[in-house]
Amino acid sequence: MQALKRLIHFVLRHWPETALLSAALMLAVAHGFQSFLHLMPCTLCLKAREVYWVAIVLAVVAIVLKRTALGRKTAPWTDLALGLVFLFGAGLAVYHAGVEWHWWPGPTTCSGSGGGGSSAAGVQDLLAGAKAAAPACDKIVWSFLGLSMAGWNAIVSLKLAVWSFIAAANEPKTGLLK
Structure with missing residues (x-):
């Protein structure tokens, strides 16, 4: 139990890096x-993926700020911002999973139609340098334990959001709940 407490303390103390x-x-x-x-x-x-790129940039900013005089003052706010980014990612992943399960329609850009290579003209377009169309968003191409990649992404993003909010609330001396 002590080891788990130490691990949690370490993760919270080094949240931007984590x-x-x-x-x-x-x-x-x-x-x-x-x-x-x-x-x-x-x-x-x-x-x-764009959500994770935003989180990476924000985490790098938080890590750099942590090493400055502003570090203590900005730490809970950067943790909070990370939480909001991950929460947005969780919402996007839930939306995507709902599209896959046909609970609601996806955006029109997710139809998967377009310059594919199934017709002679499509093959000719690909040979001329056209890009293949992205697959449809409502097709589950991989799943594990009944969850698609979007479903797993929702779980991971929500977990990261919760950890971010806990880190923001527990920053030493400057946490949002202090």
Whole structure:
């Protein structure tokens, strides 16, 4: 139990670094699925990646600020901002999962139609340098334990948001709840 308490304390004390590593790991996993399993991202998948890029930039800013005189004053606010970014990512992932389960329609950019290579004209377009159309957002191309990548992304993003808010509230001497 003491080891768990020490781990939690360490994570909270080094939250921007942990958030940075978590966001980078999520991007690495997404790119791994794309590169090694050849699962091309849909439009909403690419939007989800943008959330992690924003989190990485914000975490780097938080890490840099932490090493300045402003560090103590800005730490809870950067943690809060990270929480809001991850919460937005969780909402986007829930929306994407709902599109996959056909609970609501997705954006028109997620139709998966367009310059594919199924017709002779489509193949000709690809040979001329046109990009293949992104897959439709309402198709589940991979799942584990009944959850798609969007579902897992929602869980991870929500977890990261909660940790961010806890870190913001517990910053030593300057936490938002102090």
